[in-house]
Amino acid sequence: MSLSLDLAAALTPLIxxxxxxxxxxxxxDGSGVTLSVDVTSVESLGVSCEELRLDVxxxxxxxxxxxxxxxxALCQRITYLLENLGPLExxxxxxxxxxxxxxxxxxxxxxxxxxxxxxxxxGAGRFSLRRYRNDATHPGRVPAAIQATHELLAKLxxxxxxxxxxxP
Numbered sequence: 788m789s790l791s792l793d794l795a796a797a798l799t800p801l802i803x804x805x806x807x808x809x810x811x812x813x814x815x816d817g818s819g820v821t822l823s824v825d826v827t828s829v830e831s832l833g834v835s836c837e838e839l840r841l842d843v844x845x846x847x848x849x850x851x852x853x854x855x856x857x858x859x860a861l862c863q864r865i866t867y868l869l870e871n872l873g874p875l876e877x878x879x880x881x882x883x884x885x886x887x888x889x890x891x892x893x894x895x896x897x898x899x900x901x902x903x904x905x906x907x908x909x910g911a912g913r914f915s916l917r918r919y920r921n922d923a924t925h926p927g928r929v930p931a932a933i934q935a936t937h938e939l940l941a942k943l944x945x946x947x948x949x950x951x952x953x954x955p
Contacts, residue, residue, distance in 0.1 A: 790814055790822045790948055791941040798937070801829040809837045819844040820951070821911075822944060833936040839916040841947050846912025851879045853952050854906045857914075858884040860950040861904065867939065868902055882908040897923035900931055914947060 793814035801810070809825035825837040846853065855877060862872045873889035884906040891901035899921040907913045920931040935943070 789945065790816055790820065791944040794822060794824065794944060795937060795941060798826070798829050798834060801826070802831055804829055816948075820948065822947075824940075827932060833934060834940055835932045835934050837917070837930060837932065839933065839943070841914040842911040843914070843951055844911045845953060846908055846951070847910065849882065849908035849912055849952070851877060851882055851884070854882065854884045854908060857950060857952050858886055858904075858906055860952075861906075861914075861947070862886060864946045864950055865943065867942065869900075870902060872902060872904060902933075 793816075794812065797812045797814055801812075805828040806826060809827045811823055811825050813821060813823045815821040821842040823840045823842075824834075825839075826834055827837060828835045846857075855874070858874050862874060865872055868888075870888035870890065870892055872886050874884060875887045875889075876885040877883075878885070886904035886906070888901035888903075891899045893899050901919055903917050903919060905913070905915045916933065918931040918933045919928040921928050
């Protein structure tokens with residue numbers, strides 16, 4: 788099975804439930820790639836989650852160029868979120884790539900919402916996706932829910948795995 792099908796199978800029995808704190812759902816494929824999703828609610832049409840992580844052991848010592856390649860492929864492929872994604876920072880010493888919404892959502896006056904993706908070759912090699920909100924009346928950013936239909940979540944997982952550098 789693919790990670791997206793395994794995730795769908797793990798989410799199905801949770802339909803109609805909410806979780807405080809978030810419940811981590813983890814699925815893995817035969818090559819060691821592991822997907823973890825911190826869900827806060829699961830409904831018949833969609834999922835609300837705090838973070839989505841993909842650990843890729845084959846990228847544990849990846850160079851910055853490999854991470855850039857992955858980041859570029861993700862930004863070109865994932866065009867169906869609330870905002871488009873674009874690379875923001877490259878950290879050669881830390882072997883990390885930071886990607887954010889370009890431009891962020893500013894439709895609500897005084898509030899900015901954006902997706903943030905971090906690619907790292909530390910540990911198992913990791914992709915993480917979170918959503919944040921900045922409010923002009925309160926300094927700093929706070930996590931915001933990622934809300935996706937089951938279909939969009941499956942597409943996202945499939946696009947993540949198909950763009951991993953060095954994957955067939």
